[in-house]
Amino acid sequence: MILNRRTFFLASVLILVTLPTFGQNTAPKAEANYPIVFVHGNGDDAAKWVGILWLFESNGYPKDRLYAIRFSNPAARTDDTKPEANRSSTVDAAAELSSIVTRVLLETHSSKVILVGSSRGGLTIRNYIQHGGGRNNVAAAILAGTPNHGVLVSTANPNGEFNGGGHYLQDLNQAGEDGNEVVAGVRFLTLRSDKLDKYAQPTGIASGAPQTSTGISFDGPALRGGTNLVLPNLDHRELAFAPAAFREMFRFVTGAEPKTLTVQPEPTVQISGVVTGFAGIAPTNLPLQGIHLKIFAVGKDGVGDAAPLYAVTTSADGQWGPFNASSTQEYCFDLEMEGRHVRYYKAPLPRSTALLNLRFAPVPRDTATRPAGAELLLISRPQGYFSRERDPVTVNGNPLSEEPQGLPVRDSFLTAVNGTKAVYVTLRGETIIAQPSNDLSKELPIIDFLW
Structure with a gap:
């Protein structure tokens, strides 16, 4: 497990469409300086967040409150219950996240953190909040392009991490007493594309099977009880790493508009x-x-x-x-x-x-x-x-x-x-x-x- 801090990106502003939501996009003032921990996706790395970190820095967010995780084995197992060399289980990922959050809290003397996840990283965040004690440590969670309801729904491989009909996602999506899919006491924001997210497609077009139904709709990443936003024309990764995505993250975290959507160069x-x-x-x-x-x-x-x-x-x-x-x-x-x-x-x-x-x-x-x-x-x-x-x-x-x-x-x-x-x-x-x-x-x- 490696924990690194700080800093990447250039910009183009994309038009945003807001869907009807159940949450509020206004951050309590107390959250404005919480440390933010960025959680990368399947097969990815902390370096993916460099641009977003640079944009936060360029807008005055303290550098020493910005962290990015580097999971040792970032690729998910084929079957979550079976050990697989150089791949991690859902428990492995959530345990590693839990350890890092604890370290950040100790290092910053903060009472809570804000978690931002890309794709699989968002599922790990949800697992940690629901089952790893994270609800006491997390003020807000931002899930960017996270396949919250799966990449497909299938009776095959019920232990597949991204199977909307499998054990893992069925558990994460079990509605609470309020009918919501999010954890009470934690503010949730989901960012999804209109039609360009390869993992939120009603057919298997992304895998070369356009005639096959996946059981997933374009709004698969949305969660009942969260603030759910659509960012048109963004692909799966841009939902986490584009300037338009940064804008919504910054607004959700601080309650204010960012002053710039371009990275401000440093002299050294x-x-x-x-x-x-x-x-x-x-x-x-x-x-x-x-x-x-x-x-x-x-x-x-x-x-x-x-x-x-x-x-x-x-x-x-x-x-x-x-x-x-x-x-x-x-x-x-x-x-x-x-x-x-x-x-x-x-x-x-x-x-x-x-x-x-x-x-x-x-x-x-x-x-x-x-x-x-x-x-x-x-x-x-x-x-x-x-x-x-x-x-x-x-x-x-x-x-x-x-x-x-x-x-x-x-x-x-x-x-x-x-x-x-x-x-x-x-x-x-x-x-x-x-x-x-x-x-x-x-x-x-x-x-x-x-x-």
């Missing part, structure tokens, strides 16, 4: 984090030892033959940094182990953070379908999903036919580019310069968008 930026990896196909947040990390400045022609600005070999804790960065400089984070390189190309980071997780990623599974010798890039968007019609990605100004289209369900894709020189990749006005590779088994270049 210091970054650090951890190197982690995968166990089979399951991502873990366990530290990797023996990774050689070098950080390079990226110019208009890429990295070239420039000397690294920072270099370290990770020890058992996987930690790296601090690195003093420029808020206007793009960097390449080069991970090397046994001759294989994974290179993350990131746009300039406007504020400090200790949360960056550089995963030593495996070779993409669809590499074999590419022509031999093709120059390739892996384009990644950790805080959202791709949809060509909604958010076209361009390379050197040209749209990409490989970008997924339709319902946004994928956060990365491979693309082939012409030549071996540096290329300019753009999404939503953010441009990253990178150098492609013709052998991803040796060199994997990853375009790592911030938002």
Whole structure:
């Protein structure tokens, strides 16, 4: 279990639609400075919250009251009752959250915390509040894109964590004496999409089975007794990590409108984090030892033959940094182990953070379908999903036919580019310069968008 604090993001304001709700969107003044603990989702990491943390900071929320959890094994079990290597049960996750909340309360001398969860993180929050004593420690809970009523309702695998007909969710959703699905004494806010959440679809379109009914509706994340808001045109991850989602979080926590929906740069930026990896196909947040990390400045022609600005070999804790960065400089984070390189190309980071997780990623599974010798890039968007019609990605100004289209369900894709020189990749006005590779088994270049 790793607990980190602080700081990411840029903005575009999306129109919000409010559904009829049972709750109030006004925060008691006493909550305005409660510590906030951000809880990531299935297979995710604390780094997902960097942008939201930066937005809270940019609006004056105290840095030392902002926390983000990094679960050791973030992926859920297939069957919650059966041990599965490098995966966590619902009890594992809630116990880890309970431990972290206790630590935050002790550290801050606060009487309560506010919990914000993305996807599976919201279910863990509910489990902790209902069964882990959390109702005494939590003032408010914000559940963003949480599949509160499941991803599907099925009689198969009744021990599946995301089965709306399974034991776990049936228990969490059992109505109280007041008929509500939320715990009395804790303010609840749910954020859901209108129709773009891949895990709140009436059919199996997100899994390639559009003719199959899931038993779930678009309003599956809503909870009786909570404040339930719709954020149109946002996908599953954007419900937690987009500026429009931040706006509703801030309003719910403080009772006031945020002054800005853009990250305010710091004059001095210091970054650090951890190197982690995968166990089979399951991502873990366990530290990797023996990774050689070098950080390079990226110019208009890429990295070239420039000397690294920072270099370290990770020890058992996987930690790296601090690195003093420029808020206007793009960097390449080069991970090397046994001759294989994974290179993350990131746009300039406007504020400090200790949360960056550089995963030593495996070779993409669809590499074999590419022509031999093709120059390739892996384009990644950790805080959202791709949809060509909604958010076209361009390379050197040209749209990409490989970008997924339709319902946004994928956060990365491979693309082939012409030549071996540096290329300019753009999404939503953010441009990253990178150098492609013709052998991803040796060199994997990853375009790592911030938002």
